[in-house]
Structure formats: C-alpha cells, structure tokens
Amino acid sequence: MATQMKAPPSTKKAIVEVPFNYSSLVKRHSPGGRYVDAQTDADSPWVPFGETAAIKHLAFDVRRNLFSNILWVKGPGTIGTHFHRGTISMVVLEGSVRYLEYDWVATPGGLILEVPGEAHTLVTEHPDGVKLFGWMEGPIEFYDENAVLIETTDVWWMMNHYETYCKEQGIPINPKLYL
Numbered sequence: 810m811a812t813q814m815k816a817p818p819s820t821k822k823a824i825v826e827v828p829f830n831y832s833s834l835v836k837r838h839s840p841g842g843r844y845v846d847a848q849t850d851a852d853s854p855w856v857p858f859g860e861t862a863a864i865k866h867l868a869f870d871v872r873r874n875l876f877s878n879i880l881w882v883k884g885p886g887t888i889g890t891h892f893h894r895g896t897i898s899m900v901v902l903e904g905s906v907r908y909l910e911y912d913w914v915a916t917p918g919g920l921i922l923e924v925p926g927e928a929h930t931l932v933t934e935h936p937d938g939v940k941l942f943g944w945m946e947g948p949i950e951f952y953d954e955n956a957v958l959i960e961t962t963d964v965w966w967m968m969n970h971y972e973t974y975c976k977e978q979g980i981p982i983n984p985k986l987y988l
C-alpha cells in the first residue's frame with residue numbers, strides 16, 4: 810500500500826542545515842551544483858552546427874563522457890543517421906521532431922529516450938524547426954548514405970566545438986560548463 814509522504818510541498822521558506830558525516834569531503838572534492846543560463850548567451854553562446862543548426866553547450870563531464878546541450882535546428886531539416894553507444898535523454902523545448910525509424914512525433918515537454926545500439930535519423934518538419942535539451946553519453950557515430958563512418962562525436966568533440974568557437978569569437982571559456 811502506498812504511504813503518504815510526510816514532507817510534501819509547503820509554503821514555508823527556510824534553510825535547514827542537514828547533518829552529513831562527509832561534508833568536508835564534499836567541500837574538497839565535489840564539482841558542486843550550479844546554474845547555467847540558457848535564455849541568453851551570457852553563460853554559453855550558440856555555436857553553429859552546419860549551416861542550419863546550432864548547439865548551446867551547457868555541461869561537459871569527462872569522467873563519464875557525458876555532456877548536456879540544447880540542439881537548435883532552425884527550420885525544416887535533418888540530422889543524418891547516427892549510431893549511439895551511450896544513453897540519451899532529451900526534452901523538446903520548442904517545435905517538433907520525428908525520426909525516420911520510428912512512428913512518433915515529439916512535441917514540447919515530451920521526453921525522448923535513446924539507448925546504446927540504436928541508429929536513427931532525426932527530421933524536423935516544423936516551420937520553426939526544433940529545440941532539444943539533452944543529457945547525452947557519447948560516443949555518437951555519424952554515417953553517410955553508404956553506411957560509411959564520417960565522424961564520431963563525444964564529450965571531447967563537444968568541448969572542442971565550444972572552445973574553438975569561443976577562441977574564434979574572443980569569448981571567454983566559461984568554467985561553469987566543466988564538471
């Protein structure tokens with residue numbers, strides 16, 4: 810039988826110091842939680858991804874080959890067939906997107922899960938394209954129409970994509986993006 814939670818949401822606003830035996834270790838070794846703004850370019854710029862898309866990089870975690878970003882396809886278009894060797898979780902922020910391999914269309918607020926061993930081809934037919942927020946584990950392998958590997962992307966590819974653009978544009982590298 811389900812039990813009633815004893816600490817449900819309330820209107821009381823107060824900080825409680827939570828006792829934790831290892832808080833000094835946390836202080837020394839944790840990368841720390843943080844907030845990365847995505848409404849403006851203050852924390853991270855839109856970096857061109859081909860002619861018709863851009864990526865706003867939000868986090869790089871080299872320990873787990875994990876990265877977070879917003880992918881913006883600016884109008885009807887395709888992200889070519891790619892093969893995953895890690896797990897992807899994405900939420901549609903704007904527009905819509907579908908995959909040639911599946912029978913669903915993803916719309917704002919919906920969750921897309923992708924798992925290792927899957928190859929698929931992303932298409933947006935929405936007039937405004939699509940914005941997708943995601944947490945991704947690399948590597949992701951991109952293939953041409955003859956199933957020949959073109960390029961593998963992972964946390965190092967994403968970091969290089971971000972840093973190269975920042976250097977070109979004279980934008981300081983934001984340490985908040987590195988976990």
Ligand SMILES: [Fe+2]
Nearest residue numbers: 891893923929
């Ligand atoms: Fe994918």
